[in-house]
Amino acid sequence: FDQRDGVIWFDGAFVPWADAKVHVLTHALHYASAVFEGERAYGGRIFKLDEHSRRLVESGKLLGFDIPYSVAEINRACEETLARQGFQDAYVRPIAWRGSEMMGVSAQNNRIHLAIAIWQWPSYFDPAQRLKGIRVDLAEWRRPDPKTAPSRAKATGLYMICTLSKHAAERKGYxxxxxxxxxxxxxxCTGANVFFVKDGALHTPTPDCFLDGITRRTVIDLARRRGVEVIERAIQPEELGSFEQCFICGTAAEVTPVSEIADWRFTVGDLTKTLMEDYHAEVQPKASVAAA
Ligand code: PMP
Incomplete structure (x- = not known):
């Protein structure tokens, strides 16, 4: 992955893909002092770019640092990198981190770096499996109490338990x-929010200790626009058997139906399919409306 062609935006300059390197004594590598974003470009336009850049800056603040670029500058850097890479549809990965000036838990004066890499990542899950619904295991690791970790930040350290959970699931074929x-x-899920369908209504957990995904909020808007009731509430695992449909959503995953979670079974029903289509339509760049 680190030997591809193209360029990466790195602290304000474009560097060849294979040369975008950091030192092994980078604070972020030792102490997880890094925050990142995941965005998708469709038809040459990055969907909800401004919201992603704002969340990136906010995540940095939650880890106690200021990214040395404004939201507008980050937006422009993402757009310029997309143009340089020449992709219409692509995945965009900005990351900000504490550098290597000081080594130790304290890193008050370490420089904050920012890089933006863009590559083509068509489907997060196997496309054939996606339409049938993916199989999902129940993880052993739990999302931490917001008093235990800055759970609203999209911070690298919070993904340690995600990789552990995803690997354990993959070993079992999920x-x-x-x-x-x-x-x-x-x-x-390990990189996506979850929704359930019961009696024509959507149910989704209240995001009080995990990411309130930008896709999640988009799906809620799309459902409400169709007059579908959306209920954000605490959901107990014992209730999973009472739901008819389930899907997960995120920038990379988009809207992906789920056919099983451990021993619970779901169908890929009409509401899930409708929201998949609505999301697909929503992310496409809108042709600018000519003056009537
Ligand atoms: N939860 C986690 C743990 C994620 O990594 C993601 C992907 N960023 C999401 C939820 C969904 O967030 P978004 O819709 O903003 O991509």
Missing amino acids: ADALMLDWRGQVAE
């Missing part, structure tokens, strides 16, 4: 894992 939170309530 595509992903559903994580509970520290109270034992349903939380989210």
Whole structure:
């Protein structure tokens, strides 16, 4: 992956892909002092770019640092990198981190770096499996209490338990894992939020200890626009058997139906399919409306 062609935006300059390197004594590598974003470009336009850049800056603040670029500058850097890479549809990965000036838990004066890499990442899950619904395991790791970790930040350290959970699921033949939170309530998957359908309504956990995904909020808007009731609430794992449909959503995963979670079974129903289509339509760049 580190030997591809193209360029990476690195601290304000474009560097050849293979040369975008950091020192092994980078604070972020030792102490997880890094925050990142995952964005998708469709038809040459990055969907909800401004929201992603704002969340990146906010995540940095939650880790106690200021990214040395404004939201507008980050937006422009993402757009310029997309143009340089020449892709219409692509995945965009900005990352900000504490550098290597000081080594130790304290890193008050370390420089904050920012890099933006863009590559083509068509489908997060196997496309054939996606339409049938993916199989999801129940993770053993739980999302931490917001008093234990800065759970609203999209911070690298919070993904340690995600990789552990995803690997454990993959070893058992599953595509992903559903994580509970520290109270034992349903939380989210390892890189996506989760929704359930019952009696025509959408149910989704209240995001009080995990990422309130930009895709999640988009799906809620799309459902409400169709007059579908959306209920954000605490969901207990014992309730999973009472739901008819399930899907997960995130920038990389988009809207992906789920056919099983451990021993629970779901159908890929009409509402899930409709929201997949609505999301697909929503992310396409809108042709600018000519003056009537
Ligand atoms: N939860 C986790 C743990 C994630 O990594 C992601 C992907 N960023 C999401 C939820 C969904 O967030 P978004 O819709 O903003 O991509």
